[in-house]
Amino acid sequence: MAERILMKGNEAIAEAAIRAGCRHYFGYPITPQTEIAAYMAKKMPKIGGVFLQAESEIASINMVYGASAAGMRVMTSSSSPGISLKTEGLSYIAGSDVPALVVNVQRGGPGLGGIQPSQSDYFQAVKGGGHGDYRMIVLAPASVQEMASLTIKGFDLADKYCMTSMILADGTIGQMMEPIVFEDEEPKTYEKPWALTGTECKRPHNIINSLYLKPDELEKKNFERYEKYKLVEENEPMWEEYMMEDAEICVVAFGIASRVAKNAVVAARNEGIKVGLIRPITLWPFPKEAISAAADKVKSFVSVELNMGQMIEDVRLYSQCKKPVALCNRTGGMIPSPDQVLESIHKAEKGEF
Amino acid sequence: MKTTQILIAGFGGQGILFSGKFLAYKGLMEDYQVSWLPSYGPEMRGGTANCNVIISESPVGSPIITTPDVLIAMNTPSLQKYVDTVVSGGQIYVDSSLIDVKVERKDVEAFYIPATQMAKDAGITTLANMIIVGHLLENHPELSFDGTADVVEKLVPPKKAALKELNIKALNMGKDYKN
Known part of the structure; x- marks a missing residue:
């Protein structure tokens, strides 16, 4: 068995993401999740990945949208007020049916609130947050080990269903250290025929878009998306x-x-x-x-x-x-x-x- | 099912979090379940710091300590704040060079170690925390003093290699101190 090591919850998320094959991280610092960004800043350049501190939360979520559209495993992380800023992007990502992993290490709210642990973004994560009919898979880790395992699971579910997985953690689990074991596992990969990878003049263009001006088309799209959500509800509950x-x-x-x-x-x-x-x-x-x-x-x-x-x-x-x-x-x-x-x-x- | 809950409290800069990390790693190496929870945020930036370490034979439930078995107090406000939370029969370690009040409770065991002065005299000013930890280990055979060098090896980054010997020196000073 692999060695038990001590790690902070936030660092466990970052390490697990890298092990899951994520090579693109876009974020903006905020307590109590900044260790995720710090870990990525240190590790990504050494493994040919991208760490980018964007000019804002809104920019970073849209970078996630873009990289995901190009078929990459990509993530961002923030804490409550930062997630509020990202919700516009979350809605666009949902409307475009592309995968993403988003981490919310919750702190007290509303408003700027405080920086101590909280679970007051349950409604935002589970019931919506952004506009429109959409859902996110919301995973709630209760240990440092789960910060890692649910991050890997989150990437897989996001790719499988082409939607956002959110890790809904809190300041305590993010900041605490516990023993953790990383098993040597190859990351799962998923075919992404919809991705914008260049046609090389061999296939029709792929278009990633959330704009449907004809109401009947938009309705059809929404009904289709909810068929997908139904599958998630049937197959993926964990407790x-x-x-x-x-x-x-x-x-x-x-x-x-x-x-x-x-x-x-x-x-x-x-x-x-x-x-x-x-x-x-x-x-x-x-x-x-x-x-x-x-x-x-x-x-x-x-x-x-x-x-x-x-x-x-x-x-x-x-x-x-x-x-x-x-x-x-x-x-x-x-x-x-x-x-x-x-x-x-x-x-x-x-x-x- | 034996569980030891250790609360370490003092000023930012006294190595509160590091000594907690040391104890958590020591517990890990002795095959216990452990958790380490720091205070974070503004209070860390020039105020009080504290750290919750749980070392247990069974999986750790809540990592938050409300009634510690062991309190390490590195300044007077910390002792005053937490002295009444320690369980009856618990232990309190006091840095007596910085704290001139005594523990008045009779149902706990108090250890007075002039750690800051000892560290200063030995030329290792910043390692008062590890002197106290050394003394604590001596009183906790389940954690065992053996293997402390391995833990230091794990925790001190290569860039600060010179600190390894000094940490071990501080731990030994604490071990040998007679209360």
């Missing part, structure tokens, strides 16, 4: 279940919140409370099946989030409001303690909502 077998209370949490929640689940189990955890790994497609199945057997849900309650809407939606859902949250860069989550579990057990 982890922890102590759910006999659970009567189901805690739902992703990313850093899921780690705090896990401590609380262990503590509650030690008190004899039957509680388990569902950790969505893909936030879109949301693990509907898991939540729906849990709704039929548990008494209640507790949604643990670093925001004012965003994912809780999806927990209610996919549990079809069959059982009450409590919110346990902190926001603005604060993180709930395991004790706070335990208290919410106690309340849920007593039926206090």
Whole structure:
């Protein structure tokens, strides 16, 4: 087995991207994700890749759009306010059906907010952000190892479905170090017959575009795109279940919140409370099946989030409001303690909502 | 299931993050599960710094420490801020050349090491942090003092090779210090 090394979450994303065959990085610095850019700046020139610090977030996402149109594996990374700036490009990339990997190491918002960890961009990532009918695959790592594995997975899914994969991390997972193992694996490659690679006068021109002035054409395009999204929803949901077998209370949490929640689940189990955890790994497609199945057997849900309650809407939606859902949250860069989550579990057990 | 949660706190520039990194790597080399979480942002730019290190026999849940088993305090505000968060039966390491208050709690073990003065006298001014870490290792046989040179080798970049010997010297000074 390969050696266990210590690495920051942000660095793990960058190293994994390089191992996945990404040779084009465009970005603009912002705390708490700047280590990604720093790592790329150091490594890319040595392996014949491109690191480019653009003049702005908007420029960098459009460079991603261009490089992707040319068939390259390409990425950008930022943190919350920077992602807001990139949303125009995200919409264009979606409208053009080209792959991209975008990393959001979230910090507190809205506005410039703060620089401490947050999960308050759930709506932005999962429900839209940019204009128009579109979706992104949203992956939520909960460890440094997953920062790497989901980055590789994200590139593969983006290429497979010709759409954006977003890594929705947070300042804690980005900044922390944990042991990580990189297996020696050849990156997967995907045929890209649509790419702008030069016709050499041997084939018709490819055109990458998101402008459709005729409404019937645009409608057709949107319907087609949603057929693709349906496939993603059928095939790609990922989640982890922890102590759910006999659970009567189901805690739902992703990313850093899921780690705090896990401590609380262990503590509650030690008190004899039957509680388990569902950790969505893909936030879109949301693990509907898991939540729906849990709704039929548990008494209640507790949604643990670093925001004012965003994912809780999806927990209610996919549990079809069959059982009450409590919110346990902190926001603005604060993180709930395991004790706070335990208290919410106690309340849920007593039926206090 | 044994888990040790170590909180290291002091001023930016005292090597708070580095000593945490050292302990995390030492834990890794002893085949434990570890996590290292730094404070980041404006507080790092000329204010207080702290770092959370968890060394465990089982996978680490939350990397955020609210009740440390071990506190290393490198300045007075850090000691005052965190002294009451340490678990009963825990340990507190105090740089007594910079902190003149004592730990009043009777349910914790306090170690007073004049690390900054010792480092200054030995001509290794910036390595007070590693003197304390050396003393901590001596009290934590599960982490073992053996192999510290290998960890130093991993963490000190080739450009600063001269610092390797000095780090090892500081660790040994801490190990040999009698409280």
